[in-house]
Amino acid sequence: MHVAHQLQKHGIFIKNFGHNFRLLDLPKENKYFFSIRNPASRFISGFYSRKRKGQPRIYSEWSDHEIVAFQKFEHANELAEDLFLSGSRGISARQAIKSISHTGMQQIDWFQRCAYLEVQPPLTIIRQEFFNKDMQRLLDLLDVGLDISGLLTEDKMQAHSNNYDQCPNLSDLAIANLEKWYIQDYMFYERCEEWLNSKNSPY
Secondary structure, eight states: OHHHHHHHTTTOOOOOOOTTOOGGGSOTTSOOOEEEOOHHHHHHHHHHHHHTTTTTTOOOOOOHHHHHHHHHOSSHHHHHHTTTOSHHHHHHHHHHHHHSTTTSSOGGGGGTTOOOTTTSOOSOEEEGGGHHHHHHHHHHHHTOOOOGGGGOOSOHHHHTOOOOTTSOOOOHHHHHHHHHHTHHHHHHHHHHHHHHHHTTOOO
């Protein structure tokens, strides 16, 4: 969002839609782009963002279901490791991951009934893991003559950047479980990269 605010100074206005918005809701004549993230990385970020209730940038109280989820699971790794256990612990993990707002949906869910990128193609796709070069591609497509480095900030709050070094890393089991749980998103991420490559992008 910080970059979008900076672009307003140059006459470029990017409208941000909320989490409940779907591509289906966008008029077909509108130009758009979207961002994606590695599903495991997105899971970690989503888990701890909701555990912090969105702080420090915003504050959003837990739902009744999230209260239960965070009572049962302190860290993202233990939740991911328990996903496919039998018995009450596995049931609780599956209920928790669906109850935490940022982990309950898959990225591809925003494309329900609109999954063919060729039919309503985006301007481009921003991968979180390659944010700078993917945003530079967008700037070049918009022909605004700007370098992305001049629009970035070191302020972690403005950038909505967080450090998870004090949290347990995802174990091999946790990663394997997330690959099973978010299989649609892993395949969607791969499809998005194929689409980007098909544009013969120099990035």
